[in-house]
Amino acid sequence: GQSLxxxxxxxxxxxxxxxxxxxxxxxxxYGLSWYQQHDGGxxxxxxxxxxxxxxxxxxxxxxLSRSDSYGYLLLQELQMKDSASYFxxxxxxxxxxxxxxWGAGTKLIIKP
Amino acid sequence: SAVISxxxxxxxxxxxxxxxxxxxxxxxxxxxxxxxxQPGQSLTLIATANQGSEAxxxxxxxxxKFPISRPNLTFSTLTVSNMSPEDSSIYLCSVGRxxxxxxxxxxxxxLTVV
Numbered sequence: 001g002q003s004l005x006x007x008x009x010x011x012x013x014x015x016x017x018x019x020x021x022x023x024x025x026x027x028x029x030y031g032l033s034w035y036q037q038h039d040g041g042x043x044x045x046x047x048x049x050x051x052x053x054x055x056x057x058x059x060x061x062x063x064l065s066r067s068d069s070y071g072y073l074l075l076q077e078l079q080m081k082d083s084a085s086y087f088x089x090x091x092x093x094x095x096x097x098x099x100x101x102w103g104a105g106t107k108l109i110i111k112p
Numbered sequence: 113s114a115v116i117s118x119x120x121x122x123x124x125x126x127x128x129x130x131x132x133x134x135x136x137x138x139x140x141x142x143x144x145x146x147x148x149x150q151p152g153q154s155l156t157l158i159a160t161a162n163q164g165s166e167a168x169x170x171x172x173x174x175x176x177k178f179p180i181s182r183p184n185l186t187f188s189t190l191t192v193s194n195m196s197p198e199d200s201s202i203y204l205c206s207v208g209r210x211x212x213x214x215x216x217x218x219x220x221x222x223l224t225v226v
Contacts, residue, residue, distance in 0.1 A: 030211045042204060043155070045214035087154065091211045095168070097143060098211035102155045 002026045004103035006088055011109045012078055020073045020106045022088035030091040030098065032064050032071045037105070038084045046086075047073065075108070083110045114139055114207050118218025125195055125225050132191045133221045135205035140185035145206040145215070146178070155204065161188050195225045 004024045012018040022032065031050035035043040049055050049064035049071060061074040075082055088103040115138040125131050135144065146158040158178055159167040167180040182188045192199050205218045 033214070035215075042217035042219050043215075044217070048212070048214065050212060085152075093211070097160065097162070098208070099145075099157065099160065100208075100215060101157075104154045105152075107152075 002090070002092070002101045004088055004090060004101065006086075006103040006106045008104065009107045009109065011111065013111050014078055014080060016078050017074065017076045018078060018108065020075075020086050020088075020108070022071045022073075022103055024069050024071075024088070024090050024103075026090045026092050026101065028093035029066070029069075030093060032062070033089045033091060033100065034060075034062050034073045035087045035089060036084050037087065043087060048091075050091075078110050080110055080112070083108060114141060114209075114216040116205060116207060116216055116218040118205055118221060120221055121219060122222040123224070125223065127196050127225055129195055130191055130193045131195065131223060132189050133203055133205070135188045135190070135218050137186045137207055141207040141209060142185070143208050144182060144188045145208070146180065146188075146190045147204040147206060149202045149204060149220075151202065158190070158203075192223065195223075197225045199223065200225045 006022045033048045034046040037043045047062035054063045059076045064071040085105040085107050087105045089100040117136040119134045144161045147155040149155050157170050158173045159169045161167045161180045161182040163182050163185050179191045203221045206215045208215045
């Protein structure tokens with residue numbers, strides 16, 4: 001079956017760096033995405049990795065190792081507004097189309 | 113990018129009734145997805161709706177309970193039929209252009225069944 005694992009909660013202090021890990025087991029894997037969701041809001045896209053390595057977008061970076069079925073999201077210079085839930089999601093092929101399968105989400109708590 | 117207008121944003125409904133949620137996209141997209149999300153939980157895919165074909169439902173979801181229409185490349189509806197309190201949840205529509213690009217979401221419909 002398809003599954004993803006990520007920590008349920010991570011706590012960090014403002015200005016620090018935090019890493020949220022994601023391991024997955026899927027068939028038809030195409031890429032790993034990361035989304036941010038604030039309470040009461042919709043998920044918004046952060047990053048996508050189809051190939052091994054690091055993708056950097058401002059304060060956020062994402063890493064993928066396809067051989068290890070592992071990825072992470074790195075958030076630097078944490079700000080209070082980064083308090084949210086972060087989801088990893090696998091893009092995979094299904095029936096000539098594609099779908100996303102979602103991790104359970106990691107709640108990031110930032111303390112001043 | 114894609115901007116999605118989802119309506120209604122919230123509703124409180126009586127059990128046994130039905131609610132239709134609308135999702136309007138500002139550009140043509142091939143694939144539309146309908147999700148359900150309990151507060152604090154992950155997203156669960158209900159079905160994939162492609163224009164010109166029947167929606168494809170995930171395990172645990174059936175067309176009689178969640179009929180979907182996809183009349184064109186910019187619009188879709190999801191109906192939650194014969195509602196019970198267990199259907200109380202947030203329903204989200206989402207679109208994607210292909211497997212290598214981001215998914216966009218409507219703001220969600222918060223449904224409470226009483």
